[in-house]
Amino acid sequence: MTKLGTSDLEVSRLCLGGNVFGWTADEETSFAVLDGYARAGGTFVDTADSYSAWAEGHSGGESETIIGKWLRSCGNRDGMVVATKVGMLTGMDDLKAATIERAAEDSLRRLGVDHIDLYYAHRDDPDTPQEETLAAFDRLVRAGKVRHVAASNYTAERLTSALAVSEREGFAKFVALQQAYNLVDRSYEGELSRAVADHGLSSAPYWGLAKGFLTGKYRPGVAVESARAVGASKYLDERGLRILDAVDEVAGNHGTTQAAVALAWLAEQPTVAAPIASARTAEQLADLVPALDLELKADEIAALSAASRV
Template identity: 35%
Template sequence: MQYAVLGSTGVKVSRICLGTATFGVAPTAQDADQLVGAAIDLGINFVDTADVYGNMPVFDRPGAPAAADREPAEQILGRALRGRREDMIVATKSNGIVGRDINDRGLSRRHIIRQVETSLRRLETDYIDLYYAHDPDPDTPLEQTLAAYDDLIRQGKIRYVGLSNHPAWQVTQALWIADDRRLQPPVASQVKYNLIDRAAERELGPASERFGLSIIPYAPLHGGLLADLGVLDREVSGDQRFGAAGFTDTEIGIAREVDRLSRDWGLTAYQVSLAWLLSRAAVSSVIVGAETVDELSANATAADVQLDTAQLDALTALAAEPGAFHHRAGDGPEPPAAAG
């Protein structure tokens, strides 16, 4: 396993990060312990979760327990990390809808503090290494959010702050605010980024390089399409795992070419796709939502793959010009109806 420094923290994280969005579905709650143990054995020391992962209806799929019968992913992860918490850099997030009350969401001081306390209990730990704002919150000034994070850092409950799904201008604004008010600045930006979806390259990539933030991509294999074309034969694949659409013909065409090039180079599509992403200047680690130990073990090999300039250029040329950045504010499920 290879490692890289996380932003300006000096902390080294594995270039492959274990994602837990589907913990409780795939892997099951019973199998998650084995997957976490396998990650540690592979040298992976970075794991990503969130307060809304695992037990929301959006993660439902045939054959899995219903949302109401599933534990939160944080709770499953906390149990799996018993006795080995110090081996991992744990990242989690808040902002999503977590209850019926109108204030059970967002990035207000009230909600952040409540969710940090909830996450600490679920994760069975007394600190969180990296805490993200899961999405922008148009109703809460960034000043308030960053001040709340700064207080939590001073209390020892979180170590570092990150922004997830924020466009470059908001990341830059957060850095300005932190500098002006002597608050702890964000050190990482988590965003969807892969060979097919390269919108992050338009502004977020250059801004992150300039200001020393790490980009931590999620969906690095575009829902499995850039890992193995066999995903097209699955009943549920891609963003269908989260209640969204399947793959477009254009996306499938790019994946077929990645598969062809990979075979020509004596590599696999997942190795090539992840190695290309890890070659981007600001990318420190990529989040792999492996559902089995075999998937995780295979993906982990990409950290040791070094593509030459000609190979990287051939891959980069496959996708169209990066599109405008899109964040998820306003997306997602409607809040549940109030009781009574």
Template identity: 40%
Template sequence: MTYRTLGHSGLRVSRAALGTMNFGLDPQAPTPEAEAHRIVGAFLDAGHNLIDTADVYRGGSSEEVVGRAIAHRRAEVVLATKAGGPRGAGPNDRGLSRAHLTRALDASLRRLGTDYIDLYQCHLPDPDTPAEETMAVLGEFVRAGKVRYAGCSNYTAAGIVGAQWAAERLGVPAFVSLQAGYSLIARSIEAEILPVCRSHGLGVLAYSPLGSGVLTGRYRRGAAPEAGSRLAEWAAMPGTMARSWVAGLLADRHFDIADEVAAAAAALGTTSAAVALAWIAERDDITAVVLGPRSAAHLAGALDGLHRRLPAGIRARLDDVSAATVLPAVTGQPRAA
């Protein structure tokens, strides 16, 4: 098993991270608790250690499921969660203020059934809270032993720089990681964000490496997402943001890229998912790839893809056809309640 240090920290993490957005207790959760336990067991048995969740996933029940799944193997796990998303209707029930983060951390610790979180991440930027306030309270969490390291998610390059400078001015721990969407159909972070992460010592955790399923061939050009799929769930959410996100994902250019991935998979005798994951796993700037399997079988296939190496010609072709691709200007991803 190959591990990498996370940014400028000494924390060593596996090349695969287990994303748990699908885990939940509600009847609509794609992955019920029993299957989630099987996935976590298989992931850890394979030697991987980074498990990522968030307090907004499935209304918080993802954290509950994760906590129970790792309870007897806590020392093996680098446990990551996120805060800052909406947890109620009140004005202080979201964001990165001291008031919200303090409550959010204590609630996550209870749901996860643990005394500490290895990587506590700011889920979304909060333009209404000064970076100094956020970094100061994260530093207090670290000093109290409730958090080992702090990270961020969905930040812009400017937001990363501002947070790192604030931490330096305050003399508190800076961010060690960024979680960002990255795939063959979403390479916009290469322009500014990845260089900033290199210069400011952040490791990068890449989520949605399969382009929310577009790169696997699950969706068809010109057709609505099938009922029961993630994109169908997002398209049914209230408001226009989620529908715009789905429309952007199903753009013709993204299907052109998916067709190239499928051709590469046919030439190599493997799956489109394996090709897309192999491409991203070879990127030096990516510390870990966040996988979001719905079943233990899906996990096995994804892990196989991460261990593959693409022939130089195929890799160059994929680089060329996907160059400068960007998703719509939407922060983060739609989130199920």
């Protein structure tokens, strides 16, 4: 378990991504994935009001609804840290106070909980004053509807200014940042990770598996059946192959999966509390959960970092 940034939340070293629930995983399969994750010791689930509005016939909230049903069925709501987000659902895709108030009520209802443990601004909204956004988040915290607030997809500059506004106004502060980061995309390292470190925040990086690429299933000449194949297969270049070679070798050393190695590498990076990854089936999940306690050696971490250097 690891403490999340400046919050009092203790989370497992792997966060389960929820964008598949109701999208590429139906309700029964989603329950099997969630059951498997909890059984393996996972305690941190990530979703958003907008999941999975991009799918045909969906309007958003499908993932939260499934997670809510699952929380009720397993009777262990307090054992889970539930994170959701506001600000990207069509028609509610801003961070105005009225949007945040309405979206929070909708998420609480769909999740069937009386509080959200971690409530993210899904992305920055440069058209709404940060004072307005942060005051709305603060009211939710004071009302006990949200335990902690966090940012996703913010620049270093906007994250820093948001923290300064909260400090000045006495508002609840962002405790963590969620942004893309994995062995193939290391753009987080630098200005953004420095801002997170300087303020004592943690990172919960998404696309921990580079949309499936780091499971090792994308190889030259192999056709992959996946809704993410277009996004993931773009990593299959010279550097991508070098990364896969390094991941294969470390996975071989430990008798574990490529996915677990990629996630364990991420969990070891400065500021990272818990990488986020999703699984479409319980079988896929079985490849991810060894990351909950896989310890890589220093030379293995260095070899993976070297292979992925741009």
